[in-house]
Amino acid sequence: MGFDLAVKKKVIALSIILAFLTVTYVLGIVFSPENIQNRKAREPVFAILNKESVVKIEIIEGDLPTEMEKRGEDWIVMIRNMAFPALESRVDSLLDLVISLKKRQVVSANPENWQNFEVSGENSKQLKLFNSSGKVIAHLHIGKSGLGSKGNYIRLES
Numbered sequence: 001m002g003f004d005l006a007v008k009k010k011v012i013a014l015s016i017i018l019a020f021l022t023v024t025y026v027l028g029i030v031f032s033p034e035n036i037q038n039r040k041a042r043e044p045v046f047a048i049l050n051k052e053s054v055v056k057i058e059i060i061e062g063d064l065p066t067e068m069e070k071r072g073e074d075w076i077v078m079i080r081n082m083a084f085p086a087l088e089s090r091v092d093s094l095l096d097l098v099i100s101l102k103k104r105q106v107v108s109a110n111p112e113n114w115q116n117f118e119v120s121g122e123n124s125k126q127l128k129l130f131n132s133s134g135k136v137i138a139h140l141h142i143g144k145s146g147l148g149s150k151g152n153y154i155r156l157e158s
Contacts, residue, residue, distance in 0.1 A: 044102060046138055049137060053131050054129045055070045056069050057091070058127070058130070059126070060126040064080075068091060114141075124155070140155070
């Protein structure tokens with residue numbers, strides 16, 4: 001009988017150690033720096049931005065700015081002070097694209113690197129979204145194509 005009790009104690013002790021090691025291993029995987037970085041990369045850039053709050057869009061490429069304004073329920077494109085009707089589906093697609101941007105798509109916040117990615121100066125295209133009070137709620141600089149042409153580099157204007 002004494003032998004059975006000693007074996008039971010060892011089995012219990014080994015089971016506890018195995019459970020502890022398993023929990024430690026799983027926690028290590030979940031909270032590893034790589035997994036934390038991957039989770040952050042999937043976070044949206046504009047967590048609180050919604051399409052309904054946008055009433056004006058400004059696109060600047062070179063010397064020709066293009067503005068789109070929401071007038072009532074319709075979107076109007078302004079090019080050189082001339083108004084043209086805009087397809088709402090295209091405007092919605094543009095806004096969906098901006099809202100769906102993930103943090104892995106944002107380039108360095110270091111100004112020294114911006115020129116390399118063409119997200120500063122004359123090389124970049126700019127996109128600004130405005131709310132009904134005229135405040136800029138999103139300002140992006142769009143640079144050159146990323147590696148593998150899976151999109152462009154962007155920089156957020158703070």
